[in-house]
Amino acid sequence: MAVTSMTESTISKGQERSNRVSAALNNLDWCGISTTATGSYSDSEGNWNYWIFKSNSTLNVAKSGRVNFIVVAGGATGNADNTPTNVGGGGAGGVIESSPGQTINSGSYAVTIGAGGAATTTGGQSNNGTNTSVGSIAIAVGGGGASYRAVAGKDGGCGGGGGDDNGVSFTGVGGDGTFAQGFRGGHGGSNGGAGGGAGGMGSNNGGVGGIGRTTTIIPTGDASSESVGQVSGGLLYFAGGGGGGQNNVAGGLGGGTAASANDGRSQNCAANTGGGSGSSDTTPGAPLAGSGGSGVVIVRTRV
Numbered sequence: 001m002a003v004t005s006m007t008e009s010t011i012s013k014g015q016e017r018s019n020r021v022s023a024a025l026n027n028l029d030w031c032g033i034s035t036t037a038t039g040s041y042s043d044s045e046g047n048w049n050y051w052i053f054k055s056n057s058t059l060n061v062a063k064s065g066r067v068n069f070i071v072v073a074g075g076a077t078g079n080a081d082n083t084p085t086n087v088g089g090g091g092a093g094g095v096i097e098s099s100p101g102q103t104i105n106s107g108s109y110a111v112t113i114g115a116g117g118a119a120t121t122t123g124g125q126s127n128n129g130t131n132t133s134v135g136s137i138a139i140a141v142g143g144g145g146a147s148y149r150a151v152a153g154k155d156g157g158c159g160g161g162g163g164d165d166n167g168v169s170f171t172g173v174g175g176d177g178t179f180a181q182g183f184r185g186g187h188g189g190s191n192g193g194a195g196g197g198a199g200g201m202g203s204n205n206g207g208v209g210g211i212g213r214t215t216t217i218i219p220t221g222d223a224s225s226e227s228v229g230q231v232s233g234g235l236l237y238f239a240g241g242g243g244g245g246q247n248n249v250a251g252g253l254g255g256g257t258a259a260s261a262n263d264g265r266s267q268n269c270a271a272n273t274g275g276g277s278g279s280s281d282t283t284p285g286a287p288l289a290g291s292g293g294s295g296v297v298i299v300r301t302r303v
Helices: 002-027 220-226
Strands: 039-043 046-053 057-063 068-072 095-097 107-112 132-134 138-140 213-215 230-232 235-238 296-302
Touching (some): 039 220, 068 132, 095 213, 220 230, 220 235
Antiparallel strands (some): 039 046, 057 107, 230 235
16 A cells, blocks of 8 residues: 555656646747747647748847747668669758747847758769758758768768668668668668668668658748748658668658669758668769758747
C-alpha cells in the first residue's frame, strides 16, 4: 500500500508541475511582428498570423514575446554514375523548430534562405545544400552531398548517401546528420545508400530516401497554395532525402526526389522543401543528378 500511495503522489505532483508549466505558457504574451503577414488562420488554440520567407528578407519584431517558427535548410544533390546503382542520394536540409516556450526579443532579424545543392557531375561527392537562418536564433545546416563508389557521403543537416563499397567493406558509409536537425544517410553495400531526411535515416544499400519532418505550423491547404513543403495524407512534410542506389526508388516525403532509372536523370527537387535529390545516370549528359530543394522559414504568432 505504501508503494502505491507514493506512486500516486508522485504522479499527482508531476501532473501539478505540468499544469503549472502549461498555465505559464498560456499566460505568456505572444510577440508582435510589424512585417506584413503572409496569411492568417484559426484553429482550436486561437487565431494566428503567419509569415513565409522563400528568399532573403528581414523579420521585424515590434514587441518581444512568445513565437513559433520552423527553419529549413537547402537540400543536397544526389550523385551520378554510368551505373546509377553505384551512387547515393542527396541528404535533405536540416530542420529547426521552436521549443514550446520559445521567445524572441524586439528587433530586426536577417532571414537567409539556403539554396539547394547545384546539379552535380560524376565522381567524388556531390554538392551540399546551404544553411538557412533567422539572425543567430536558429541556423539550420544544409544537406550533405551524396557520394561515389567506395566514398563516404558528406555530413550535413541530414547526411548524404554513401556510394557502393566497390568490394571494400565500410567505405561507402552514409554522412552524418546534425544533432536535432536530421538523420544520417544510408550506407552503401552492393548499391549506394539513400539520403537522410529530417524525420528518418536514408535506406542502406539502395532504397527510399529518409522521411521528412512533419509540422502543424500552418494548415496543409495554406502550404499547398503557398507552394512550401510537401502535403501527403493530410500532413505537411519538409526535408525528405533523395532515393539512392536502386532504379526508381522514391525520395522521402518532404521534397526528396526519386533515384533515376538506368539511362535516366533524377529530377530537381521542388523549391522551398529542403529536399535532397536522387541518384542518377550520367548517360543523358549534363545536367546530371537534379538540384536539391531550397529552404524556407515560416514564423507564426497568436493574435
